[in-house]
Amino acid sequence: MSEESEVLKLERQLCFPLYTASRLTTQCYQPILQELNLTYPQYLVMLVLWEKNNLSLSDIAQKLFLQSNTLTPLLKRMEELGLLTRTRSKQDERSICISLTETGEKLKIQAEQVPSRLTQQISLTRDEAIQLHTLLYKLIQG
Amino acid sequence: MSEESEVLKLERQLCFPLYTASRLTTQCYQPILQELNLTYPQYLVMLVLWEKNNLSLSDIAQKLFLQSNTLTPLLKRMEELGLLTRTRSKQDERSICISLTETGEKLKIQAEQVPSRLTQQISLTRDEAIQLHTLLYKLIQG
DNA sequence: TACATTTACATCGTACACGATATAATTGTA
DNA sequence: TACAATTATATCGTGTACGATGTAAATGTA
Numbered sequence: 620m621s622e623e624s625e626v627l628k629l630e631r632q633l634c635f636p637l638y639t640a641s642r643l644t645t646q647c648y649q650p651i652l653q654e655l656n657l658t659y660p661q662y663l664v665m666l667v668l669w670e671k672n673n674l675s676l677s678d679i680a681q682k683l684f685l686q687s688n689t690l691t692p693l694l695k696r697m698e699e700l701g702l703l704t705r706t707r708s709k710q711d712e713r714s715i716c717i718s719l720t721e722t723g724e725k726l727k728i729q730a731e732q733v734p735s736r737l738t739q740q741i742s743l744t745r746d747e748a749i750q751l752h753t754l755l756y757k758l759i760q761g
Numbered sequence: 762m763s764e765e766s767e768v769l770k771l772e773r774q775l776c777f778p779l780y781t782a783s784r785l786t787t788q789c790y791q792p793i794l795q796e797l798n799l800t801y802p803q804y805l806v807m808l809v810l811w812e813k814n815n816l817s818l819s820d821i822a823q824k825l826f827l828q829s830n831t832l833t834p835l836l837k838r839m840e841e842l843g844l845l846t847r848t849r850s851k852q853d854e855r856s857i858c859i860s861l862t863e864t865g866e867k868l869k870i871q872a873e874q875v876p877s878r879l880t881q882q883i884s885l886t887r888d889e890a891i892q893l894h895t896l897l898y899k900l901i902q903g
Numbered sequence: 904t905a906c907a908t909t910t911a912c913a914t915c916g917t918a919c920a921c922g923a924t925a926t927a928a929t930t931g932t933a
Numbered sequence: 934t935a936c937a938a939t940t941a942t943a944t945c946g947t948g949t950a951c952g953a954t955g956t957a958a959a960t961g962t963a
Contacts (some may be wrong), residue, residue: 624869626876629808629824633890634786636897638805639826641783642950643901644776649952663780682771684781687942689920696918713928713941719923727766731941734768737776742903743896748775751896754889755778756828758842759785761884784920790921802949819911829912831950838948855911855958 631742640734647740655726660689661697662733668703669727675714684759702726782901783853795873797868803839804829804875810845810861811869826901856892 629635645659652662667682668674680690694717697703702723708714743751771777787801794804802825802851809824824830836859839845844865849855885893 624811624873627808627811628870629805629812632808632876633894634783634801635791635805636807636884636901637779637783637786637844638801640897640900641776641779643826644779646951647774657810658918659780663771663777666769666774666777669766669769670771675941680941682934684785686921688922688944691943693919698869711929715942725771729804730769731766732772741775741900743900747896747899750892751900752778754893755782756897757790757889758782758883758885758893759778788921817911822911828951830914830952835949842908851941852909853959857912 644741647737649656650732652738656700656725660693661702662730663731664693664697665702665723667681668717668723669730672724673716673718675708675716677714686752692743736747786883789879790875794879797871797875798842799868802835803844806832806835806839807844807865807868807872810859810865811872812868815858815860817850817858819856821859839865887898 625631648659657665664679667679674688676690676694680686688713691692694705698705701720704718705715708716715750741748767773790801794801799807805825806821809821818829818832818836822828836847840847843862845862846860847857850858
């Protein structure tokens with residue numbers, strides 16, 4: 620009934636396993652992050668800020684490949700959770716400075732266990748994970 | 762100021778490049794799919810149905826690793842677009858049968874050019890793409 | 904055959920993503 | 934210095950994702 624069209628087969632697309640692997644991996648994080656009361660995108664913001672505190676929205680946006688339309692409400696929710704503060708920069712009134720609160724800083728200690736707990740759930744060898752990591756960054760930066 | 766915590770560095774995580782590669786790849790599709798008046802998840806549903814028509818919602822759900830909470834509204838929108846019909850199955854009144862309309866079938870012809878147009882934009886060699894494909898499926902199926 | 908269990912969808916609420924657009928501050932330039 | 938262009942963030946609307954829950958049909962079982 621359906622014509623042969625190899626190029627349109629779902630399993631042949633690169634996009635589909637990317638989309639699915641991303642979603643399923645995020646789902647693996649969910650129960651772990653729930654203990655920290657964080658969503659996955661919120662966790663990413665925390666990773667950025669734990670590495671370097673007091674960044675502007677655009678700094679975070681650049682690191683996460685996101686924009687203000689996604690980040691503004693995300694950061695507002697995180698402010699309401701008491702994880703960070705959003706203050707207008709003195710040097711440039713357009714810019715806002717995102718700073719971790721003490722609560723936000725302290726959450727890092729609990730978060731230290733997250734990566735290893737996730738690695739345990741993943742069905743890739745260490746070498747495969749490295750290989751995948753390399754290929755994904757090549758795709759992203761291309 | 763921020764303590765050294767190698768395990769929590771953003772660039773070390775596997776999840777982040779997965780999430781980003783998925784989003785950026787979807788963004789590559791967007792202008793191409795706009796010509797077909799499809800969103801990316803809608804395109805995935807079409808890929809499934811072009812391969813095999815007259816599937817139940819749960820068949821599609823299984824292939825795309827989605828559930829009714831996502832698929833029901835998605836399929837309703839596609840029905841409104843005139844791409845498919847949703848009819849209760851006679852054999853099992855709980856099940857709905859998703860069938861392509863003629864419009865939906867015909868869209869396949871236009872879609873044939875999508876994969877190659879995307880491949881051109883991707884910064885991976887053929888071998889790397891195959892390698893990535895294999896690793897992602899291993900991750901998904903694990 | 905009653906009835907508990909399972910299955911297939913649907914609905915609801917929350918939180919992203921993201922294109923389009925708005926707004927105010929800063930910068931470049933005639 | 935006026936004023937156009939740029940930049941940083943915010944807002945809005947639409948469309949996913951997905952956990953939790955609801956509902957009705959089908960199935961298993963005593």
